[in-house]
Amino acid sequence: MKITLTPVDVDAQVITEACDPQLQERPTLLAEVQNRLEKLANDLTVADDDELFMAAAQRLLDTRQWSAFKVMIKRRQSDEDHYEEVDDKFVQSGGSGAEKAQAMVLPLLLVPKMVLQRAKLPDAPYLVMFDEFADKLDPETAKSFAKTIARFGFNFIATMPSGAQNKILADGVDNIAYDVIAPAKQDDGRFHENVVRPALSWGDVQ
Structure with a gap:
């Protein structure tokens, strides 16, 4: 790249x-x-x-x-000096899930990565959040997406519909999945907190 x-x-x-x-x-x-x-x-x-x-x-x-x-x-099978621009044509073209994931997520991660590299404190939080993560991606591309984020050194929070966590179960990245459950009481004019409970975890996480 x-x-x-x-x-x-x-x-x-x-x-x-x-x-x-x-x-x-x-x-x-x-x-x-x-x-x-x-x-x-x-x-x-x-x-x-x-x-x-x-x-x-x-x-x-x-x-x-x-x-x-x-x-x-550079695609995996391309010559050493042959690079392709990441644009709509590239994303829509055929390619592996990893290549498509890189094409979509790299531009999103480059800016915060460059900003954080200028941080003077060693514990600057490398944390990003994705809403509706991998909503329209196939499981292979979703797993590559998660691996790419991890290789950039980021921790990330992702929201996705219940049951969609299986898309990234085999991504090789340590994860914890939570269920967010709407409160039983609603429409009474008051604010009620959602219930958040662990659903599953994999990898070396607590």
Whole structure:
């Protein structure tokens, strides 16, 4: 797996300078910003309309749109240097459950992983939560999904319909499953706590 930032409508040097926090000067980036500001200032079509001006400013100066964030992974049977971009086409194409799981979950995990790597405390919680986990995934893909999350070093909390836990029973990841039962009393205008009870556990967990 590798991550790339591909320039969209700017020179690659602009992205390189923007991503390097050690640089004291960024001449290419500065020139790009100045050029866009001048273009905005000289655009007579938006001069008398505040909404059009703000829309044009966002289009020109939103640096998030200057590059495309791409996740590239290599299929098991591919050549050493052959990587494919993780996009809708990749996810919908044929492949193993592990490849599909990586394609779906990697972009979700990369951002919190990068943020947590900058944490200064050694006990920063590597914890993520997935609602309706593996709801529409086959068991093989669901197991690969869970393994990928574990390999990233995350603990994760997952909610899923009752009885769906069997999808990840053989994922090789230590787990505890709980049943969440709605309170018997309802519709009386009061808040009643759900009942949470252990359903099953597997692996080295207590």
